[in-house]
Amino acid sequence: MYGDNRELTHYIGIYEDITQNKLAQQRIERLAYTDNLTNLGNRPAFIRNLDERFARDSDTPISLLLVDIDNFKRINDSLGHQTGDKLLISLARRLRNSLSTSGSLARFASNEFAVLLDDTDLESGQQVASQLLTTLDKPMFVDNQLISVTGSVGLACAPLHGRDPQTLMRNAGLALHKAKANGKHQVQVFTEALNAEASYKLFVENNLRRALTQNELDVFYQPKLCLRSGRLLGMEALLRWNHPEKGMIRPDQFISVAEETGLIIPIGKWIARQACRMSKQLSANGMGNLQVAINLSPKQFSDPDLVASIATILKEEQLPANLLELELTEGLLLEATEDTRLQLDQLKSFGLTLAMDDFGTGYSSLSYLKKFPIDIIKIDRSFIHEIPDNQDDMEITSAVIAMAHNLKLKVVAEGIETAEQLAFLRRHRCDVGQGYLFDRPIPGAELLEKLKRYPRGPIA
Ligand code: G
């Protein structure tokens, strides 16, 4: 304030106590950056940390670990969310204790944790990652119950696998995804191949939906013959994708994406209809009754509509049910729920034939051949391939045929390429054969002509 002569006389000061403001700010900050279950930092806190770390120093190596607790949903479902929460708190404490002070730990999502290790190269990062897995392996007491969990870890290091926070995070995520896809309970390190895999998957995802509506999908058919008489029994329908730029894409290149995206369900219905129509059309052209087989992915059994839709297709295409065969994977039976069994029983009661595909490559359990209404097993082509050079494969093949016959099952051998293989299979009384020796998978348009050269007769 100034006096009459413009001289400075005094100051006025104003003060306000902003303690409460500051405390509130801190509280907001804490809430925004803390996971309130475990009191660890949350995802935004971790990202902020990572950003700061890269801004400060982009040369010293760091390791980023994404840790996922395997099958956590099952724990929640069986023990309840409260126990699940307590378990997560214990796990967080365990992870915290097993890390040296230099590591920062955060909880990202329900069962996903992240660890940032400063000044840690790939080799040391891998060591810490395996230690974490071992730490998680030890059973723990929660709510008076001993609970065992396992974890999966994806690891990416800077600057080796990424020179900025986004790249590093994405690559650690791809590595984690790989660890889970490979069967969980393991550490996977990021590699460039994972990137290629991810972009291929994205390509398939983006194009497959269109494929279905734009008629890019096609069905090829491979004949199946009675090995005793040589007559034609039917054919297996095999999916093909004729991409406008990439050309013909084989199903093993896109079925897994179709399964992940759920597109396998409409695609499966589509091919079932095509196959039934084809059998009907062949019969209308004087080919008699030919049984057509389609491959079903386990994922299709999660569709509550599966049985009804197959019934509808058979009815609309007017195909007798005994002319449709379903090729199932072992995985389906291994993980079968009560629902799966019910679906299989219903399909079987319509009169469909059920075949176990790729037999011998997985668990090859005999018990589920008895437990489920299976009629046929298909010996995987990897066993046929080395006949007559591989003694083991020949013994396995003949044993499988004998065993199947004892269980009153018919046997199909696929992948028959040579006359020796055919002779061996006939000698061991294999019932049905399929393979390049007879025919490769044939485009639908050429099928009728090609099939005309086989001897035919009524199906016994
Ligand atoms: O015909 P090809 O050898 O490319 O087939 C490769 C694999 O793709 C085979 O194991 C076969 O079982 C699978 N496959 C072919 N068509 C279908 C289909 O329509 N549905 C499913 N789920 N799998 C198929």
Ligand code: G
């Ligand atoms: O797994 P699945 O039974 O569905 O596999 C059938 C596949 O096997 C078809 O996609 C077909 O292309 C392939 N195939 C059929 N016959 C032969 C054969 O003689 N040799 C080889 N290598 N593959 C075959």
Ligand code: MN
């Ligand atoms: Mn098959």
